[in-house]
Amino acid sequence: MGKKILLKGNEAMCEAAVQAGCRFFAGYPITPQNEVPEYMSKRMPQVDGVFVQAESEIAAINMVFGASASGARCMTSSSSPGISLKQEGISYITSAELPCLIANVQRGGPGLGNIRASQADYFQAVKGGGHGDYRLIVLAPASVQEIYNLTMNAFDWADYYRNPVMILGDGISGQMAEPVEILPYEPIVDLPAKDFVLDGCAGRKPRVVKTLYLRPTDALVTHNEHLQEKYKRIESELSLYEEYETANAEIVIAAYGITARIAKGAIRLARKKGIAVGLIRPITLWPFPSDPFAAAAETVGQMLVVEMSHGQFIEDVKLAVDSACPVEFLGKGGGWYPTEEIILEKIESMAAAVAKRGM
């Protein structure tokens, strides 16, 4: 067991990034992620890295584009409205197949919204957000330690697949402090050589990083097919989730991130009352771990989706469940979060309805 220190989620993400060799950060202040640029402004110079406070979210993501093309492990972070602004750059980076980390410490929306936690950017993160057919690898940590661990992994997967990775967090997990074991960085994959880097063409042919495909006429079709093949490969190789108390469960909760953390508390309360409830928590939101949901749907009576939005994540759960069992919903946007008691109440009403039907 290594040394544990007390860190906010946002700080843990930064330290993990530094440990993983991130040496370029560009960002713009926005609540509730301000600890990230603040920490990086102090930490980057200590490791001969670069910190740039960009003039805009758009500039920040484009600085990351340049840094990634230069071969640096690099990242930017923001919160919901700022992530919307970055979408143009994200689309370009995915098409150019450059690695980077983008963190979204979600806040309430739409519009300027508020600065409370939210999970209402699920569609934006998982389904696209910018223009074109592309995918981000999207990770949803549920504790400060997991923020630390997944941030390290994120850089590896970004390099391995040459694809941007998004940490989809939220204002609660970004702001809350927990003891974190500062684990040393160890690559979890064989890292490929970066043969795309633009570093001057000394001793080799010039390289081009581009996203315009005009010739031949079907060049962009071919490029898209290539991207889709990569996405299929990622889907077949990368699927992370946690199951909690699902054995013999009559009701399974589907929740991710901080919501799953709260759901665990509700499950403990429900089990004390004799209701057999479990949890499936996706850790990768894309690729979406469909299999555990499909399997659970065959055995449990009902599923309950809990999320801090008006119903986005639920669509992927329903696709996975494929009508094999009823899927109930508990969620609101705008900075609302579920308490253990609110979830317990919903579980009890679901259990009662089943009991009534069974009579």
Added chain:
Amino acid sequence: MPTLKRTEILTDARTHYCPGCGHGIAHRLVAEVIEELGIREKTIGTAPVGCAVLLYDYFNCDIIECAHGRPPAVATGIKRVQPDKIVFTYQGDGDLAAIGTGETIHAANRGENITVIFINNAIYGMTGGQMAPTTLTGMVSTTTQNGRGEHGEGPPLKVCELLSALDGVCYLERTAVSTPKNVNATKRAIKKAFQNQIDGKGFSLVEVLSMCPTDWKLSTEKSVDFVNNEMKKAFPLGVYKDEG
């Protein structure tokens, strides 16, 4: 009499530029400077969105194609990670002075040690002749069909004048490619802008007044006259800042 020869910095590809366009001259000048300074193997260029987007088909060095207006931000990322490399942007008026104004001003004000080649032809070429931020007052374009000014467009944006107020900027010069003398002056300015970067002096920008016969709907000859008689009035040539 100097012997004219091809520069190896340009590929053999035939450019897509229209007859009488100034991009070909500007490309050639940038390429000659890169060759003369011996920096090809440490140079990274950024291509804009606009007529020069295919820069990488013509230049024999590493190039990254950027989103519209973002080259100064991308160049910032590259240069900060690789301060020993030579990084240049090549941008048109829409890219640099409309959609990318923010990126331009802030890269300039930070004093990023990069070289910016700004081609000002007062029109959107690639999209077919719409108003540019630098379109002259009264000038006809497909979106100012009775001349700039009737929709409240304001006067043309003067980039060198604007940036000259910023303390972070090292070197600003406006030149043209409409006469042999201007072409020579442009090459000298571009060389200085690259040399400044080699010497670590900071943000250098050369604004090049350039012809666009196709979208101005003028002959190549009259386009040269338009630069010399109209554009130079609105955009006076000269050195706007030289901290080198």
